[in-house]
Amino acid sequence: MTSFEKFRQQLAAGEVPNPAQVVIPEKAKSKQGHRSGIVTRALAVAIDISVTIVVMLVSYGLLWLFLLLIAPIKIFEMPEASWFFLAGFVLLWAYCTASWALSGRTLGNHLMGIQVVDYKGNRLGWPLSALRSIFSMVFPIGLLWVVVSPTNRSVQDTILRTGVVHNWSVTLIDPFVKE
Amino acid sequence: MTTPGEQPDEGTGQEVVLVVNQVPSPGATNPVSELVGLAAGLVGAVASVIDHTVTAGVNAALDRVVPIAVNVVVDRIDLTKIVLERVDIDAIVASANMDKIIDRVPMVDIANYIIDEIDLPKIIRESTGGIATDAVNAARMQTLSIDEFINKIADSVMFRRKGRNSESPTSSDSASGQ
Structure with missing residues (x-):
């Protein structure tokens, strides 16, 4: 018989398989x-951008419906592309910043089983997270450096000393929990 | 059952009630027999008193002596060992009514305690990932192999013989000072 205390200790020591890790091939x-x-x-990234676009379209639709209540005779029209682009940019920036600072994963990261970490393997702080997301958005081509880099780092990762690692499960022992 | 021709047994419904009336005959009293009767009554009463007294006394004595005696005996023997050697505990347990025992055990509380302790909801969340894990894992495996393929090509184009080192420090490593 294993007591709960013992189970947790064994789990922390890696003596028993983590139930969350069992499902990984x-x-x-x-x-x-x-x-x-x-x-x-x-x-x-593609998933995240798609999510952002969907959220933007749905938000705009809801906003238009709301405006319809105030001014009933209003013909539906799409906003100017530049406004749309700017709003999407800000939304994606806020979304990535919050996701990386809070859990290290956006929805796209979660689906692909990857996580953004700093040079120690810890979760990014808010300033670093904000910096990394804005850097990634103004210089998206930097991602291609992953192919060339001997350590799978993008330009952003190299400069900001961050990394994107495989972590297919949200483990019982969260690597981000600092004792 | 009685076969034809036989006398019916007793207890087949026929009861014989014998009533004897003793007719007292005045003047036939015998002083000796009266005396004997009186003496017998007296002896009976005395015997009854003695019986009660003795019984009470013996009971009181036994009440005091028996617990002491049993204690002395039990002190000198290893009752647990005797029970373990001679009593079939499995048989006793097997004959016990488990339903009644379980009725007294707060099973739901225990189940909730276990679920809380091992954090079952979290395990389920992690195992399923909220999405069909197998499908997601299959997609991840596909991209992982494509990644490796691309990396291999890039490494060979750049004449990188050792390949690449994609290992990243984890916080558990940094926590243990590695």
Whole structure:
């Protein structure tokens, strides 16, 4: 019989398999904690951008419906592309900043099983998170450096000393919890 | 059952009630027999008193002596060992009514305690990931292999013989000072 106290100790010491790790395919287990490659990261970015666009369209639709209540005779029209682009930019920046600072994952990161960490492997702080997301957005081509880099880092990662690592499970023992 | 021709047994419904009336005959009293009767009554009463007294006394004595004696006996023997050797505890447990025992055990409280302690909801969340894990894992495996393929090509183009080092420090490493 294993007491709960003992179970937790064994789990912390890695003597028993983490229930959350069991579902990870055998082949991918060795890749956990390694920096991910270009395709994974690009797909995550694509998912995030898609999410942002969907959120923007839905928000605009709701806003238009609300305006319809105030001024009933208003013809629906899409906003100017530049405004749309600017709003999307700000939204994506805020979304990435908050996601990386709070959990290290945006929705795209979560689906692709990757996590943004600093040079120690910890979660980014808010300033670093904000800096990294704005840097990634004004210089998206920097992501391609992952292919060239010997350590799978983008230009942003190299300069800000961050990394994007595979972490397919939200583990019982959160690596971000600092004792 | 009685076969034909036999006398019916007793207790087949026929009861014989014998009533004897003793007719007292005055003048036939015998002083000796009266005396004997009186003496017998007296002896009976005395015997009854003695019986009660003795019984009470013996009971009181036993009440005091028996616990002491049993204690002395039990002190000198290893009752647990005897029970373990001679009593079939499994049989006793097997014959116990488990339903009644379980009825007295707060099963729901215990279940809730276990669920809280091992944080079952979190385990379920993590195992399922909120999304069909198998499908997501399959997609991740696909991109992982494409990543490796691209990395291999890039490494060979740049004549990088050792390949690349994608290992990243984790916070557990930094916590233990590595």
